[in-house]
Amino acid sequence: MLFLSGDEAVATAAFDAGVKLGTGYPGTPSTEILEWFENLGGKAQWSPNEKVALEVGIGVAYAGGRAIVTMKHVGLNVAADPLFTVAYTGVSGALLIVSADDPGMASSQNEQDNRRYAVAAAIPMLEPADSQEAYDFTLRAIEISERWQVPVLLRITTRVCHSKTVVRCDRSLPQPRAAEFVRDVRSRVMIPAFARPAHHNLREKLRQMAAWNDSDGPNQITEGSASLGIITSGISYQHVREAAPQASVLKLGMTYPLPLELMRNFASRFERCLVIEEGDPYLVEAALAAGIAVEGKPDMFRFGELNVARVRSIVAGDTSPEPKPVAGKPPALCPGCGHRSVFASLKNLDCIVAGDIGCYSLGVLPPFDAMDSVVCMGASVGVGLGLRHALPPEQAKRVVSVIGDSTFVHSGITGLVEMIYNPPPTGHVLLILDNGTTAMTGMQEHAGTGRTLDHAKTGKVIFEDLARMLGVPNVHVIDPTVDTPKFEKLVKECLDKSELSVIVARRNCLLAARYIREYERCNEQQGN
């Protein structure tokens, strides 16, 4: 028996199943999956972003291999383009896409419910409720993917990812067959003539999977009270069992396509059948649309995570205001962090700051108060350009875009291309805060560090070279902390120019610096 987090359990199952390649982009609460998979001896790699990660995974699965692709919920937005069409093409190996959702936004910019993606993209979805199920359902998902030749979504949430529970690894899958290219143009090339029948084929597979889910799916009934039935899934199941130990419970393990007949039969046995789910009213809407008599939660409970107390309130029909949690100490940039000098300077210069996602999002908090927007990964560049296009010149000239190194690799490069292609009349200033690591998620490598997921030496994207090559006239590299007045002066000069400027503010993350030195030393020794 093992004591594993949900992330570790997914990784362990993927390793036990002989997954050929794990790809992804770091993002809380998904990051540990690939790290653990690599730790166990699996082959894992960080991609520049989730779209590329999924495309590489698709290639592995086209070749007949088993692939796992991991990301946080908002990462699936980035990967949505290949997602919707790989549902049509199907796969010949196995393709498991892990979406780690963050209800309550412990470390995210929104709390979107990615169960909606399963419906929208027509991809079967499993939802584990603890680490044991994270292990079992990962294996199940690979089986489903191979049986129906479709990609499968494993949707996990923060409290499954980062809770540790007891796991028995007592199931196994037949080892995967050897990768081999089999030409299948009609299935793989989605020109309209081939995509039209592919859509019909997909809907037929979903019909079969729904029937299978009704009779043999990974769903479970706990018999209890004859008057109260509860339909639930994922982590909500745990809260339900504790908050309403007397209730009969139908736990859905596969939540797309739904086992509607199973749900209908279950619900019909009770005077009151409640649907208890975290986030969007997804299950309840589907049940009601199918004419199943169920009751959902009051709207106030769609915000934030569920817990035992909130589930008790839902069961009791109690909609009185909830106690406000005592505010803890908010997070802050580390003392001595290189970003501190950057934001102090931007505040001094009274800049309008289009910000981005990372540790440096904390530049919005006092004492800096130096960030005016954070939308999504990479948005700083486009939003900054848009502000420059629309604002009167005296305001436009104060706009800077601020993006971290890993975020720049993720989705800032296309923004830089936009800057060259459609420059605002006042020019623009793009600040790349290069701290040599993906700091916020726990110091992962990226294409700009020149090291792979396991810290071995590889090709390196050099931001200043890229900017020069694209034709940015003013490209500077500077340490913002060693001489902050000089840094501030440089930003001011660039702002005054009405030209395009890229400033790479380079200083290693304080927390990562000693690891980076160690990796560099190891790689140098191996190079000699």
Added chain:
Amino acid sequence: MSSKVTNIVIGGLGGQGVLTCSEIVADVAFNAALDVKKSELHGMSQRGGSVSSDVRYGAQVFSPMVPPGEGDFLVATAADQVPVNAAVLRQGGTIIDPSHVDESKLRNKKSLNVALLGVLSRHLPFSEQEWLAAIRRILPEALHEANVQAFYIGRGA
């Protein structure tokens, strides 16, 4: 051991070893063949802000999070984090905070978290050997000596 679930919440600030603490408690219970769940948050909350982690053990545990008002123990690695987490404690629940440890005796100030576990250990039905084994399993070897010493200071041996 009774079938009742024991609920422990560790609260503190990022960098104080809150998660290490809950890891050790959970490991002790896991190795005693109990059902255990441990919950925590990663990411932005770890940048110096308030951090907490829940450990629950017993014959069968469902939710990984301690419900408000049901905590048996609150271990706080900083005194100012007691009020932040106090709502989790049941009536008559036990608070363990830095005032329970003579910090001047710690060989390494960073071992305060493990010293507080020493205090907690007096209330829980696990042997000294089980605790020491968990500390050795969870912490890197270089830290064993200082943390074993810290554990004993808390336990009052």
